[in-house]
Amino acid sequence: MKYILLFILLFSFFTAFGQESAKKGINYKPINLEEAVNQLKNIHHDTTKQKIFKMTESEFLAGSHMGLGMWMRNNWGLWKGKELAKYFNSIGIFHPDDMSGIILTSYYRELHEQNWKVEEQVQHYQDFWKKSNEHLIRLETHPFYKKMMEEKLDSIEKARLDQKKSDWTSGKKISGYVEQRCGFLLKGMFLRTQIEGTIIGWQSDKLVLHIDNFVDKKKKKRVMKCYDVKDDIILIEDHELFSLIEK
Template identity: 55%
Template structure:
């Protein structure tokens, strides 16, 4: 916020959007305002959501049914994140000399929650919609898998983790690291030739558990692996 503003300005709790913008103008130093003006609207909102935005939500009692919260409820805004978003957007636009377009901002948030509620309701009650969502998710997953298969081509080096014991409860602390070279993909199963066991004393156990022959391993979970540079 630049130079420290008077405590009275920091403690004051606005009762409506006009007062909120006025308070932000008071507590920001001219240098800070120039830095804000150098940003795009998206940059300012993105950079402010977890800093200034948190301060607004907590200190202006947006989570606790304060006067400012009640003001936003009266115009159809109910989530504190949405309230602080409108405050920050309106403040930025005022600094820029732009129209706040408050009605448009309110409608944007209302449309979001309406669509979200309709989506959840249809997921619960509409079997055709459920099937469409599953098909869409499956298609996206398949596309990601195909992209990975193309990127993780034979000859590339990988490293990752496998469970130390195949009959044990899966837990990160019970995994061991290995390195290898990609041989091929068997459908969506990664086949590698193991080149290094980070814990050599586990080698015989792992070979037995995963049926490793001549260092060839069908990787049980390649999500735990990454490409090596």
């Protein structure tokens, strides 16, 4: 629930940002890490900074990757190779997700008056991609390794699902996002809409949910059609986009 609140909080400034950017002159696109951190300091009000300050670093990063992080990747040209992306390329970072991760980490540490440790952050992502490439090569060339990893992943996923089933029991309230359009191969945040509901039970690895509320009423017909909803009962396959509503 904490991550959902942070997600809403970080997204809430986007509307105001679009309306006020011309007045405040904060629509400047940064060209390096220091400017990016300063931009976030300018964008966020003190109340938002205080909320971030109370979080752990991992909580902040987990909650902001798809909100504030996505906004930076789209608006600061990280996907399009603009000036800020070129800066990161010059220090050995090439994926937009890694770029936004370094910005968010540095911003968090700046608010806490900590050393950003940029070189350490860069090394972390470089090590990740090195291990990832080695892993892919082994998957392609070593059948035994591939089988072992598949069994390990299956075991982890089963354990996670079993734990969720024990926690997400009948009668509990949840909130999350479902696709609002049918037949789209490309899925994304802006093709989703939020619903709230009551858990009925589980059908294998799918969640059976009674829809209590459409946050955006205009999207109701689309969702009803896409998921073949009858009597407000919906079968949720992608329940990773949901979380329990804490009372």
